[in-house]
Amino acid sequence: MTESEQPSVPLSALLADPALGLRQVAGPVGDHRVSTVGTTEIEDPSPYLVGGELLLTAGVRLPLDAEGIDTYVRQVVGAGVSALGFGVAPVHEEVPPELVAACDRHGLPLLRLPPSTPFVAVGQAAYAAIAEARNRELREISRAQSALAAAAARPDALQAVLAQLSAHTGAWAVLYDAQGNELFSAGPRPASPTPGRVRDLAVRTTARVRTGSAGRSAPAAAADHQGGTHLTVHTLPGADGTTTTLALGQAATTAPTLVHRQVTSTATVLLALLTSPRHALGTDTHSAGALVRLMLGAAPADVAPALAPADTTNAAHWIVVHGRHTPPRSAPAPHPGDDPAQLATLGTALGTPHLYVDGSELKALVPSAPDARPEAPAQAADLGWVLGFSTPAPASDLPHADRQAERALQRAIADRVPAVVHTKDPLTVHGLIPPADAQDLARTRFAPLDQAGAPGADVLLDTLRTWLTLHGSWDRTAATLHVHRNTVRHRLARVGELLDVDLQDPGVRMELWFALQWLPGVTSPPT
Secondary structure, eight states: OOOGSSOEEEEEHHOOOOOOOOEEESHHHHHHEEEEEOOOOOSSOOOGGGEEEEEEETTTOOOOSSHHHHHHHHHHHHHHHHHEEEEESSSSSSSOOOHHHHHHHHHHEEEEOOSSSSSSHHHHHHHHHHHHHHHHHHHHHHHHHHHHHHHTTTHHHHHHHHHHHHHHHSSEEEEEEOOOOEEEEEOOOOHHHHHHHHHHHHHHHHHHTSSSGGGGOOEEEEEETTTTHHHHEEOOOOOOOEEEEEEEEEEEESSSOOOHHHHHHHHHHHHHHHTTTTHHHHOHHHHHHHHHHHHTTHHHHHHHHHHGGGGGGOOOEEEEEEEOOOOOOOSSOOGGGGGGHHHHHHHHTTTTTTEEETTTTEEEEEEEOOOOOOOOOOHHTTTTEEEEOOOOGGGGGGHHHHHHHHHHHHHHHHHHHHEEEEOOOOOOHHHOOOOHHHHHHHHHHOOOOOOOOOOOHHHHHHHHHHHTTTTTTTHHHHHHHHOOOHHHHHHHHHHHHHTOOOOOOOOHHHHHHHHHSSSOOOOOOOO
């Protein structure tokens, strides 16, 4: 325990006690803190002081001259005394003016004790006030720990724990992964550049821990105080004595107190438990029993209720999630399957313990109400995941929901968006094929027309599109294009020759029709 964490009481609390009758007669006015009360009458008490004392004296051995008194005050100030208490009578009828001047000069609060106040009474009052202050701190810590424990039991446990931590410390609280991705945060976000400084401190701290001896370094903490802002970072402890790759960062405008440090310590342990694979990925008996029943031949619809939490068991619906891990090339991250902490964080963000990660591929089952609308957590995108969500489905329809999630993922990848949720719109051929793949197919299919010569590929494509639109009518195509019907026949014969297809085959016509809609520049494909 550091000196700043020693139980103490502000000097003003003793001055406000009418039973003591203390009065400050010199030195700065302010809440100097007193951690103990001592009495001495030796000429140089500094070797016997530890700092933070209210030092009481009756002046029995006080030097008689101003220079000696100045030396005495300078010595006790150098030893860290918080205040000096001088008892008048029977040695001195009043506080010596030389002592008043010396205390003013050296910035030492000087208290006058009336003859009716025993030194012991001052000590008793100080220790009683310190005990009460300590009890208040313990009650505050207890309330905060209870709130943190309740938050840890919520469905959104990580966010809830950070919110309670921020509420009880007054600090912005944020959870980072090893790359400095912001997973969750709570409390008022400080202005720039403070968030960046917290992130940099977290990355440096987790990197230092990971490079410790044999990877078994104890959880580390770091602090940075600049410009009135106090930054702290704590790495999360792991279940095996090592540390995870997660770090808790805090930013506050006041220095952390003992209460704040105790509350942060509790929150750090809870966050470590919540992001551990054992907790986030689930090892409860219901899930284990469901797995046994599946392996022994039970149908998925029969065991699904055992996997759902109590508040959704009656609904018995599931959202299937497919994911692809695509971290930025500038800062490649390990696959979550190799990083239990990130995997656990992803499971917590999705709200399910039912995850399977194979390299860069993810599949998950999320318990859901039948009419729920899936929402992609921002933390998934921060971790480098692109997600596809199915609509809620009963266990008997999981294969269908699985296909929905895969198609949604492909659309998300093609459109370069963090997530796509499958809609209940009727399926179309266009919806089954990712746009990028469809365009590549169309370009490849019609590439031989680039060798057509006059009148050119664009004219041949326009003739083919018009002919197909008019259901193969030569005359109507010729009228629409303002050319002779033989010109239409000649152009389409050239198309069939270059593409090596029979345009009289309905299957060929259908294939070319879809390919035409997928060519770049076509914005209104048929439905």
